[in-house]
Structure formats: C-alpha cells, structure tokens
Amino acid sequence: MNSEQIIFYILSFWFVASSLAMIFSRNAVKAVLFLVLAFFSAASIWILLEAEFLAITLILVYVGAVMVLFLFVIKMLNIDKSTLRAKFTGYLSLGLIVAAIIVAEMSLVLGTNQFGLDVFSSPARHGADYSNITVLAMQLYTTYVYPFELAAVLLLIAIIAAITLVHRNETSRKKQSISEQVNVQAKDRVRLVSITLPNKEGK
C-alpha cells in the first residue's frame, strides 16, 4: 500500500463515518457540523484526483456559504426534536430492512468487477504546470455553454419563486416616496394658526 492509498482510506473513512454520524445525530446543529466534515473529506478526495478547483469550490461554497446559512435556518426554526423523533423509530426497523436489501443488491452489481482498475485504467497524472482551472473554464464556456446558461435560468427561477412566495402586499412595507418628498410644500407640513393673545390689561 503506497502513501496515496493510505491517505485515500483515511479520508474515505472520515467521509463515511461523518455521513453516518450526520444521519444518526439527535441534534440538528451537530448534524450540520458532521455534514461540514463530510464535505471537507469529499473535497480532500477530489484533491487526490487532481481536481483542485472543484475541491476549493466545494469548501468555499458549501462549507463557507450554504452550511452557514443552514445553521442560521436551524437556529431560527427552533425545531421540536420530540415530534421529529416520534415517527423515526416506528419506521426504523422496516427502513433498515429495505436499506439492507438495496445495499446488498447494489453491491452485487457495483463491485470492482464492473468498475475496478482492471477494467478502467486509472486517471492520467498531470505535471505541475497543468492548470485545472484553465481546462475547466475552457470546457464550461465552450462545450458546456448551453447547460451553463440553463443553470443560470434555474437560479433566476429560484429567485423569482422565493420572492413570489415570501413577498407580501405593499401595505406592509415601509418605503420612501421620493416624488412626494420632493414635491412637498411648506403649506403641507406647516400649519399656521392665528391665536389671539389675551390682552395684558385684562379687559
């Protein structure tokens, strides 16, 4: 076993272990933290595959942005754990049986016989001057420009959908009316009231 394999097995172990811990942890915040660890291990495995840019993106976008947002959402929602757990144990036995059968069946098909190194050659190694980002960018903006644009449309839909579903009618918003502010005149704001002062002499 060479050093690369040892590193791979360590990273894979943490990947699988943290994924399992995420599913089985009782605390939602802990689950998110385990998911962060899982993402981090996955990113490290990608670095072993020489996909450095994707690995960094995974950490920056998922760990840095998405998971932090996740933590905020969990803190805000204040989930009642007992109701969340209530049905979990009821379905646990059945779920475990189904999962075990699926895993057994899939491992019959997806063994090293099908995807092992004797069938597929190992990925090519590149020198130090090889830039992952350049190749990725060339592919993304030429061969995959159409799916790239479609992904942009998908994000546009997400924005429109989120605003449509959350936006309330205008009365609940406090907003400035600039034209009203500019056109305002003294008589609209200041009311002059003439008061007859009481006579000093009394009569």
Next chain:
Amino acid sequence: MNNFIEFDTSSLWAALPEIFLLSAIVVILLLDLFLDKRFKQVTYYLTQLSLLISGLLAFNLIGHPQTIIFSGSFVLDNMASVFKVFMMGATMVAMVYSRHYLRAHSLFRGEYFVLVLLSVLGMMVMISGYSLLTLYLGLEILSLSLYALIAIARERADAIEAALKYFVLGAIASGLLLYGMSMIYGISGSLNISDIASFASSANLASRETLIINFGLVFLVIGIAFKLGAVPFHMWVPDVYQGAPTSVTLLISTAPKIAAVAMLVRILVDGLGSMHAYWSDLFMVLSILSIALGSVVALMQTNIKRLLAYSTISHVGFIMLGFATGTLTGYGAATFYMLVYVLMSLAAFGVIILLNKKGFEVDQISDFKGLSKHSPWFALMMLIIMLSMAGVPPLVGFYSKFFILQQVISAGFITIAVIAVIFAVISAYYYLQIIKSMYFDEADKDITIHASIDMRLILSINAILILAVGLFPDFWMTLALSLF
C-alpha cells in the same frame, strides 16, 4: 477534447424559439415590475404574444433536417419542432382559461405568467435536449417553476401541502433519475445521447457493460415513470391535482406531459433503443398497473379534480403501453395518444374553470348538477369531452385507444390488450356519472356562467376539435407516425 473552434454563432438559429422566449421572459419580468396595477392585463397579452411568436418560430423549423448544436447537447428535428408547436398551442389555450380563474380568485399577478413562461422554456429544453445534462436541467427548470406556481395560492393550506409533496417527491425522483444517468455516463463515457446510442448498440458489448446499462436503465425508467405519474410512482398525482389552483392543475396535466414523453423518447428510444428488450417489460408492468389502478380507484372519487387525476394515470398507462410495443408505429400511436390526451385534458379542465366565479371554487362532481338546464351548450361540450375520454366512437378518444390496442395486438400481446379493454370499459362508468349529474340531476345552487367571450369561444373550439379530429384522424395520425 479540442473542439472549441467548432462553435459557430450562425448555428444558433436552430435554437431560435428558445432564445426568443428567454429574451421575452426577461423583458416581461422587468416590464411587469414597472407596470401600474391598472395595466396588469398587459403582462397577460405580452405572455400570449411571446408564446405565439415562439410557436411560430418553432413552426417555421418543421421539416428541417436534423441539426445538432452546442457540442451535441441540443437537437433540432421534426419531433422537436412539432412537439414545441403543440406545447405552445396547449399553453396558450391554458392561459386563456387561466385568466378567468385567476381573476375569479384574485391570483392575477405578473409573476404567475413569468413562471408559466419559464416552465415552457424548461419544456422546450427537454424536448430538444440531446444530452443527459440538458434533459435534466430542462426537467428541473420545469419542475421548479411548477412548484412555485402551485404554492402561489399561499393562503390555501391544501395548495401549500400539494406544493411541498410535489417538491419532496420530485426531488427523490430527480435523485433516482440522476443516479441512473450517472451509471449510463460511467459505463458509456459520454453524456450525449448520440454517443450513448452508438455505445449501447455496438455489437461487442461486454456482459458487464450490459449489466451496468440495465442497472442505470431501471433508475431512468423509475424517474421517467414518476414524472409521467405511472403506478406505482403515482402517489403525488391526485394530491397535487386536487390541491393546486385549478389553473395550475390544468397546466400540469397538459403541456408537461408532452415534455415528459419527449424526454422518454430521447433517453429510451433515441439513446437506449437497442436495449428495448430490457425496458419494454418494465413498461408493460407499469402501464397495466396504471390502467388498472387509474380506472378502479377513480370510481370512488367525488372530487372532480381528483377524478381527472386518476383518469390521467390510466391515460398515461395507455401511452406507456404504446412505447412498450417497441415498434415504430407503436411509438407513433403513443405520441398520437399523448397529443389527443392533451387536447381532452385542456377541454375538461377548461369546463371546470368556466364554472368558477368570484369566491366559488368548483371541484366537486355535484357542482355540475343541472348544467344542461343553465347552459345546454357547455353541457354538450362536457358531454363530448367525457365520452371522448371514455373512448366512445366517433370521438378522437376512441381512435387513440384503438391505435394503441391495434399496435399492442400486432406486437403479440393479446392478453394485455384484453386487460386494457376491460379496464377501459370500467372507467367509462365514472365519465358517465358526470354526464348523469349534468343532465338528470336538479341544480342545488346557482351555476350561471360569468366568462368572457374569448374563453367561451376557445373552449367551444377546443371541444369541437375533439369531435372534428375524431371524424378525420388521418392528418394527426400521419403526423404522429412521421416523427419516428
């Protein structure tokens, strides 16, 4: 690898309908923001106009030889153009009906139309998708818009429930579909349908390669069956149809079916056509289960939207039966059935929407009581639609079932054809029940119709088309057969 130079902007004309629609969406989205409340109708008319222009652009491309652009991820062929034209037509008609419903239930908002246009864009991408990646992205664009459209009636608890159910189950189905795609990609080494086709049909396929293709195939079939709503992946259909605002139900039950069939054709016929022997058995089981469950469970429904949902499931069964035969004429018959189903579904939901008025939501069969007294004309239209769905000659619903069964029998599956006919007869009962309610029951509430003239006119034309195409089915049938 080094095909960067191949990209040529002059080849973009093949995607002109999509490019136009996306530009129109952006313009409408911005314009709607600055429109005064009094001119909200402008958004509606612009939506119709951009659908019309986009449809005409697609119509203009009919008869063009197959063109593949964007490095093999986009295809323009006859099937794509014909499907796009029908989909645009169906959406335009659906928008005419929707306007009446949106006004009656004060849901008339600019975002509604933008989201509909975006879902149409997703469907166009699916219809023209020639790589697994674009097919999946098109599907997600379509689904995401539909989730938001269902939840747009956010004051109603059942609409939110329907949207969430659709969202969660849709995500699971997308996951299964993606898993299947990853298997196919892993073994064939390409996302492009044409590469997958040449890989799967090569003579010296190792047995381990066939095994992995089959493994992926099962997940792909499950994903497609979910999107079509076939048993046992149908659980979302009745709840979503019932919970969604009727105008959105109308949309879900029509145009996306065309896109789902297109995706089925692209992946299973164009891509894995040589693996047909493996997936046709799966399709046989799915279609018989769908026909049986759709016909029997619908007998007990009192909610008409739910009833039409189960009717959809049984129609989807017939469409899949056509694909299961594995012959080119079988595919043609299934396509014909799908176009006919869209026509009938549009009209059926159109009549339901027609009866809606301010503060009155029509969703029970009993709401149709005594319709023949108040509006003999639309009762007659509903009669035509229901008889056509039941498959009574000379209406078009008869011919679509007839062509499918003819292909099934000539492919040698006589038992299956007999079972399908038996369940089709059982399903006639609930269609007749609606007719009975319209013609023989006394009205127990006010069912006067308050609809604008364009809605009445389009709905009448739509229903009469069911009769007209039934009398002269040759043109549509030849069209459907010419696509394969």
